[in-house]
Amino acid sequence: MAENRPLASIEAVESGLAAQGYIASRQIATAVYLAQQIEKPILVEGPAGVGKTELAKAIAAWRGMKMIRLQCYEGLDEAKALYEWKYAKQLLYTQILKDKLGEVLGGAPTLEAALNQLHDFGDVFFSKEFVEPRPLLQALEQPAGCVLLIDEIDKSDAEFESLLLEILSDFQVTIPELGTVVAVAPPTVILTSNSERDLGDALKRRCLHLHIGFPEQKLEERIVESRVPGISQTLRRQMVSFIHEVRTLDLKKLPSVSETIDWARVLVLLQAPELGHEMVKDTLNVLLKYEADIEATMPQVSTFIAKASRQNVFG
Amino acid sequence: MRENLHRFFRAARGAGVRLSPAESIDAMRAVSKVGFTDRTILRDTFLLTLAKTQDEKKALGDCFDLFFDQPEPQSPPEEGKANEPDAQGSNATSDSPGDATGGDEQAEGLGSLAQMLLAQDRNQISAAIANAASAASLSDIRYFTQRGIFSGRILDQMGIQRLRDDLDNLAATNPALAERLTNALDGLRGTVRDTVSQALMLYGREEAENLRNEILRNAPLSRIEPRQVEQMRHLIRQIARRLRERYSKPRKRQRRGHLDVRRTIRRNAAWGGVPFLTAWKRRHRDKPKIVALCDVSGSVARVSDFFLLLIHSLHEVVDDVRSFAFSGHLIEVSDILESKSPEEAMADIMSNVGFGSSDYGNSFANFEDEWMSAITPQTTVIVLGDARSNNLDPRADILRRIAERSKRLVWLNPEGRMAWGWGDSEMPRYATFCTVVRQCATAKQLERAVSDIVASYQ
Numbered sequence: 016m017a018e019n020r021p022l023a024s025i026e027a028v029e030s031g032l033a034a035q036g037y038i039a040s041r042q043i044a045t046a047v048y049l050a051q052q053i054e055k056p057i058l059v060e061g062p063a064g065v066g067k068t069e070l071a072k073a074i075a076a077w078r079g080m081k082m083i084r085l086q087c088y089e090g091l092d093e094a095k096a097l098y099e100w101k102y103a104k105q106l107l108y109t110q111i112l113k114d115k116l117g118e119v120l121g122g123a124p125t126l127e128a129a130l131n132q133l134h135d136f137g138d139v140f141f142s143k144e145f146v147e148p149r150p151l152l153q154a155l156e157q158p159a160g161c162v163l164l165i166d167e168i169d170k171s172d173a174e175f176e177s178l179l180l181e182i183l184s185d186f187q188v189t190i191p192e193l194g195t196v197v198a199v200a201p202p203t204v205i206l207t208s209n210s211e212r213d214l215g216d217a218l219k220r221r222c223l224h225l226h227i228g229f230p231e232q233k234l235e236e237r238i239v240e241s242r243v244p245g246i247s248q249t250l251r252r253q254m255v256s257f258i259h260e261v262r263t264l265d266l267k268k269l270p271s272v273s274e275t276i277d278w279a280r281v282l283v284l285l286q287a288p289e290l291g292h293e294m295v296k297d298t299l300n301v302l303l304k305y306e307a308d309i310e311a312t313m314p315q316v317s318t319f320i321a322k323a324s325r326q327n328v329f330g
Numbered sequence: 331m332r333e334n335l336h337r338f339f340r341a342a343r344g345a346g347v348r349l350s351p352a353e354s355i356d357a358m359r360a361v362s363k364v365g366f367t368d369r370t371i372l373r374d375t376f377l378l379t380l381a382k383t384q385d386e387k388k389a390l391g392d393c394f395d396l397f398f399d400q401p402e403p404q405s406p407p408e409e410g411k412a413n414e415p416d417a418q419g420s421n422a423t424s425d426s427p428g429d430a431t432g433g434d435e436q437a438e439g440l441g442s443l444a445q446m447l448l449a450q451d452r453n454q455i456s457a458a459i460a461n462a463a464s465a466a467s468l469s470d471i472r473y474f475t476q477r478g479i480f481s482g483r484i485l486d487q488m489g490i491q492r493l494r495d496d497l498d499n500l501a502a503t504n505p506a507l508a509e510r511l512t513n514a515l516d517g518l519r520g521t522v523r524d525t526v527s528q529a530l531m532l533y534g535r536e537e538a539e540n541l542r543n544e545i546l547r548n549a550p551l552s553r554i555e556p557r558q559v560e561q562m563r564h565l566i567r568q569i570a571r572r573l574r575e576r577y578s579k580p581r582k583r584q585r586r587g588h589l590d591v592r593r594t595i596r597r598n599a600a601w602g603g604v605p606f607l608t609a610w611k612r613r614h615r616d617k618p619k620i621v622a623l624c625d626v627s628g629s630v631a632r633v634s635d636f637f638l639l640l641i642h643s644l645h646e647v648v649d650d651v652r653s654f655a656f657s658g659h660l661i662e663v664s665d666i667l668e669s670k671s672p673e674e675a676m677a678d679i680m681s682n683v684g685f686g687s688s689d690y691g692n693s694f695a696n697f698e699d700e701w702m703s704a705i706t707p708q709t710t711v712i713v714l715g716d717a718r719s720n721n722l723d724p725r726a727d728i729l730r731r732i733a734e735r736s737k738r739l740v741w742l743n744p745e746g747r748m749a750w751g752w753g754d755s756e757m758p759r760y761a762t763f764c765t766v767v768r769q770c771a772t773a774k775q776l777e778r779a780v781s782d783i784v785a786s787y788q
């Protein structure tokens with residue numbers, strides 16, 4: 016009984032995501048399930064366009080939670096990611112309160128007494144009132160929990176990683192003047208990376224490490240099916256098989272899932288009954304983003320189409 | 331099962347996956363959630379919680395398959411599990427197996443091992459091997475030299491002593507049975523040997539590799555045998571990766587330093603000095619600049635291969651590296667190193683300038699003519715070579731000018747200090763202009779030298 020329940024739950028993740036149009040492989044579903052069970056962030060790595068960011072969106076939509084996105088870039092720092100003091104507001108209030116100072120200090124006979132009285136008001140300006148929450152702090156403060164997407168963490172500086180460590184392991188953050196803010200409900204954290212630089216071990220150790228590569232043919236067909244409803248089965252199979260052939264070439268940028276979907280949409284729009292030589296040549300620029308890649312693929316198009324249609328017959 | 335998990339973690343470490351206790355705890359928590367029933371989910375769970383890179387995922391996946399496919403160290407079949415361990419334990423110590431099991435066989439006066447072998451019950455035998463293996467702590471095996479010891483221990487645990495006595499007795503009374511038993515024993519030895527080999531594959535890989543690497547790190551680069559070259563390359567690449575991990579990160583340290591009071595006040599003059607806008611001091615840091623001159627002549631050909639490999643990785647760690655290679659004359663190789671894979675780049679460089687007889691004077695002159703402007707007061711110049719100039723003019727004056735223009739001049743020499751100055755070695759004359767001169771004959775020395783150079787930029 017206890018053995019069966021978890022299995023059912025991994026399937027629940029699969030079907031839940033599928034309902035949002037995200038066709039997850041077993042490994043992805045397992046990762047999402049485990050992330051819930053042992054409350055760990057997921058670090059998703061893989062080439063661009065295989066659905067790393069989509070995964071976070073799908074989880075948020077499926078579980079009806081808000082998604083908070085932090086896009087990383089070089090130079091991103093605490094003030095932009097976590098919180099900042101509203102300096103202007105603090106200053107404005109100081110100016111306004113200047114007049115009140117006399118009243119506060121009112122009857123203090125000596126300088127020391129006045130100072131003591133001031134001390135009682137000392138922390139006023141460093142209170143919640145004057146904190147401007149940024150995505151990370153916002154995520155901790157969501158009462159109903161949320162999906163926190165930290166996108167392209169590899170684009171940020173190495174120091175920023177260490178800033179994340181506290182949040183990722185304990186779902187809390189320490190603001191020196193205020194103390195520790197603990198998450199109301201632990202957020203589901205998804206970090207994505209294109210492996211532009213190697214991430215630190217400390218960060219990796221806190222996460223489940225999920226690698227999403229290009230999907231297998233069957234899976235990709237299902238993805239296209241769910242994303243581009245109008246497409247015929249023949250065309251779907253042919254185009255996915257064609258793309259798999261293209262991916263075996265040595266290209267600058269291999270077509271990813273998002274490009275597959277784009278191409279499927281284009282083909283549907285052009286009302287293609289099946290993969291045709293001219294049609295492919297005309298729309299190859301949807302699939303490939305570099306002139307050199309297109310040139311490298313051109314001579315192979317006929318062979319690939321032939322292979323794709325052959326597979327359709329037998330497959 | 332917990333015992334099994336620990337063994338798997340140890341095997342995973344052996345396969346090169348770096349596992350901290352925290353990770354193994356995570357994995358155990360995760361496993362407790364998914365259960366053991368579904369092999370693929372269990373595999374995915376380990377891959378998710380333990381492996382941190384693609385390479386590790388691959389290694390761990392292979393390790394998982396190997397580990398869970400082998401029947402031996404797994405827990406034995408249910409019926410055996412209940413009574414076998416105690417029986418084995420007492421048997422092993424008293425060295426008189428057989429008392430614990432059924433009465434009718436005892437009448438024959440044979441030990442339990444003999445009966446087991448004669449009965450040819452595969453399950454029972456493999457269960458017994460598994461128990462004996464864990465009693466002999468087979469998972470502690472590290473080196474291939476230990477194979478014999480562990481095989482012996484396992485057979486002892488299983489009661490081979492008693493079996494020998496039985497054989498001696500039977501030889502007289504029942505030769506046919508004795509022969510059957512001997513054959514069965516040979517089979518058993520084979521199985522145990524396989525078990526031990528497999529365990530060595532699972533648990534011993536890391537140690538064996540460490541030992542080999544340690545030997546290799548301290549071996550002179552110029553004496554590496556051809557069969558070791560590939561391993562050496564692998565090792566140098568490991569060194570390069572370690573350097574990269576250690577040094578490539580903090581290069582983009584925060585650019586924002588302390589508050590610049592003067593500029594802040596000036597900027598906020600309009601608000602009566604109330605600092606609405608803040609100005610920060612910018613921290614200036616030296617841009618790392620390295621110029622590497624690498625001798626690829628015949629006398630250092632073996633070593634220069636590794637030098638180039640390391641320079642290649644230097645290009646990945648430090649932004650501004652310019653590399654030059656020379657034997658008779660000197661060319662710039664930065665582009666080749668940057669655009670090509672290490673192997674291609676090295677082949678390319680060697681075919682251009684490699685293997686000639688070295689002419690330091692001419693090469694330095696080439697450098698001065700064309701690239702002297704590459705050197706600024708921030709540059710570290712590294713020369714890799716043996717300073718053997720075939721009795722040609724060493725042109726130490728050019729080296730002096732290079733030293734004067736640069737921040738530091740580091741000379742890494744693959745020859746031992748004893749040889750410097752003997753024969754056509756110009757090392758003592760060059761050394762006077764160098765900031766640092768180091769012997770760099772082994773991978774270990776090479777690593778330390780380059781590490782020091784890169785570290786000075788952090």
